Structure formats: structure tokens, C-alpha cells
Amino acid sequence: MDEPRVRNDALKDAMHEAGLTYDQMARDVRAVAAECGDSLRTNKSAVAHWVSGKRPEPQTAAYVAVALSRRLGRTVLPHTLGLLPADADRPDAHLGLRLGPDPVDMLCRLGEADIRRRKLLTSAVYSVAAAGLPLGAEQAIEYQERARAGRRRTGRAEIEAVRDMTALYTAIDERHGGQHGRSAVVQYLTSDVAALCRAEFASDQDRSAMLSAAAEVAYLCGWKAYDASEHGLAQRYYLQAYSLTREAGDDLHSAFILRILAHNGMDIRRPEHTLALAEAALSRVKGKADPATEAMFAVTRARALAVAGRGREAVAQTKEAQDLVLRGEEAALPRWAALWGSARACVSSHSAKTLKALGDHANAERHYAAAARGRSVAQQRINALTIAAQAEQQAAQGHIEQACHTWGQSLDLLEGVRSARAVDAVSGMRRQARALSRNGARAVADLDERARSWQLAYA
Secondary structure, three states, X not given: OOOOOOOOHHHHHHHHHHOOOHHHHHHHHHHHHHHXXXXXXXXXXXXXXXXXXXXXXXXXXXXXHHHHHHHHOOOOOOOXXXXXXXXXXXXXXXXXXXXXXXXXXXXXXXXXXXXXXXXXXXXXXXXXXXXXXXXXXXXXXXXXXXXXXXXXXXXXXXXXXXXXXXXXXXXXXXXXXXXXXXXXXXXXHHHHHHHHHOOEEOOHHHHHXXXXXXXXXXXXXXXXXXXXXXXXXXXXXXHHXXXXXXXXXXXXXXXXXXXXXXXXXXXXXXXXXXXXXHHHHHHHHOOOOOHHHHHHHHHHHHHHHHXXXXXXXXXXXXXXXXXXXXXXXXXXXXXXXXXXXXXXXXXXXXHHHHHHHOOOHHHHHHHHHHHHHOOOOOOHXXXXXXXXXXXXXXXXXXXXXXXXXXXXXHHHHOOOOXXXXXXXXXXXXXXXXHHHOOOXXXXXXXXXXXXXXXXXXXX
């Protein structure tokens, strides 16, 4: 016999505080689920059942908590909303969403969960609250003292080995997509790199260099999760990469991770902290880095300004970034920035995204084209996605045949690439081309057939 339900006043009160009707609550939950690739049919009747005391599935309960957290501007958890038993909020539910004193331990736990593909993390939702953590983060000293207690001796040779492996894995990622070698990179981080970080060092300089090298690997793991559309997991890796750079005392590298966190929020349309992150990153490098490096931070702020609706400032900041990169030298880029290619291509790409946000499709198209020209042919995935974005801007101007030709170039580059972002790009090109086709234009039909064949092979 079923136990009698007890009305869920905690959920009802939270919804009332957020000003949500049952129908609005259902829409918010569906939206959060969609960010995780989960198709829910939640409606107001389901919400009414939850308020009356019926508990949803654990994953749905997590979506409800995230939706309400966003509305309320503070973090609420499923069990505090009465959606799960008090002991059901598993300890790994918030794994990686803090900046604690031992980032290496956190990364080991996070990597283990990633390798085992624990659904709670692989389908984790991006946390708006956690996105703001680095803006006020200070590192504790406990980790430093524990690290010095290690027994293994580590020096420059081991540091260079980690850097070489990161460069190799990054090149594979750029050539073939984020899903090639993904588990190998995570395993390398949680075993070899973690052990090296806990070793003894001949100097504080070597220790800092190793932690910074580890941050590069952690960032690559986050990038691969992002490329798989696992945005909550990506955010966790980025936050721990930030912790490592702070522990290393590398302010410029820390700023680079802040910049990545800003772009991550904008890319997935969660811009709540992105302008603050971009401005904090730029303030840390201004006058302390070469012009080409500073340009990458300046153009991030430009994009964040555009997303925030501050168009005039965004245009001015974009021009400043472009002037900076023209004065700079690619050879002067720090290693952690140079790993990802040309500063000029980066500035062109993000200038295009800024102009796209401002509705300037013609100039966005021009800058996407410049970004693709400025990159190495080995950067196959990003070139393909950039060219696809260029085609979108051509289509937005009504140049459908030109856009179809450009999308075709993107499909050429996407052969063999395994990436959720590539899947999204190909789906998008089919939708946009069909919507703009006139009388079944031949170019659209040919593109659609090619794109469909690609999806059958790789999606």
C-alpha cells in the first residue's frame, strides 16, 4: 500500500518566492533539461503532482533545483526542496563546484567520475552560482604543505614531458575532434600528472611550473567535455584548472582561465557573470603581457559587452583588440595561449562573434573568413566550425547559394571529426538552408543531401 503523500510546502514556497506559476516552472525545467540533452515533457500537471508530495526522478529533481536556483539567484538543492530524501544528495553531485585547498585531489575525483561516465556528472547542468566563484576566490595553503610531503622527486624533465604530452593531445583534439583520445587524456591527468604534482621539487619555481602544466591538462579535459556538450562537467574542469593556476601563483595563466570561463558562459547562453569574468581577466593582464596576448583578453571583453547589450562600447573594445594584435608578435604568446593557435585568428573569430551579437552580419562574415585563413590546416575542427559560422552570416544576408558553397567547404573539413559541436553545426546548416531556400533551390538540395550523409556517418 502506497504511503500517503505529504504536501511539499518547500517547493511551493520556493516557486512563490520566484514568482513562478506551475506552467512557468514546467517550462524552466524543460529548458534546463534541454541544456543537458535531455528531452522532458514536464508540464504544469507534473509540477502540481510534485507540490502535492510526489517526488520526481532524481535527475528531474536536479533540473528543478537548477531552474529555481537561477530564478532565485542563490543555490537550492533537491533535498532542501523536498524533491529527494535528505540523504539522497550524493557527495559527488557538486564535485568540482568549489575552489578548495587541494585542486589535485578534486581533479582525481572528478576524472574518476568522468572515466566511469557517472551520469550525475556527465549530464550535470552548468551552475550560474559556481561561475562567479573565481571573482572572489582565494587559495588556501594546506595543499602546498601536503604537496611537499610527496616522496617522488620531480624536475624540469618531468615538467617538459607533461607539456609535450599536452601539446600532442591538443593537436589530436584540434585535428580529429574532442571525442578522440578523451578517456586517455583524463586518465593521464588523474594518474601521471596528479602524481607529479604531489612530488617533491627542487625549487618553488619548478613546483609552480608543474602546477601550471597540470592546469593545461585540466583545461584540455574541460574543453573535451565542452566539445561533447557536457557543459556542467566542462565547468568543473575549468574551475579546478583555475585553482591550479592560483596555487601556482601564475596570475596571467589564471586570467586565461577566467577568460575561458567567460566564453563558456556566453557560448551556452548563460551570461550572468561573463562580463565580470572578462573584465577581471583583462585587468590582470593589462600592461603585464605582450600586445598579442592582451588582445585576446580585450576581444573577450568586447564580446561580453555585446552580449550585455552595450553595443557602442563593444565596438570600441573590438577595435582596441584589433589594434593590439596588429602590434603584437605571435612568438611572444605564453605557452598556454599558443597551444590553441594564432592570436590574430582568435581576435578575428571573437570579433566576428561580437559583431554577430550586434547584428552586423556582413562584418561578422568578413572576420570569420579572416579567422579561418589565419589558422593552421591542422586545426581541422575549429576551421570547419568557423567556416560554418561564416556561412550562417552569408545566409543571414540572403546569400543562400554562396552560403551553401561555404557550408560545403565546412563539410569537407568535418570528415572524420567526432564532436558534438560539429553535429550541432551540421544540424544548424540544414535548418537554416531549408528555411531560406527558394523553390527548392538546387544548391540547398545538394547541401542537404551531403549534410544528411555526414549525420548518418558521424552523428
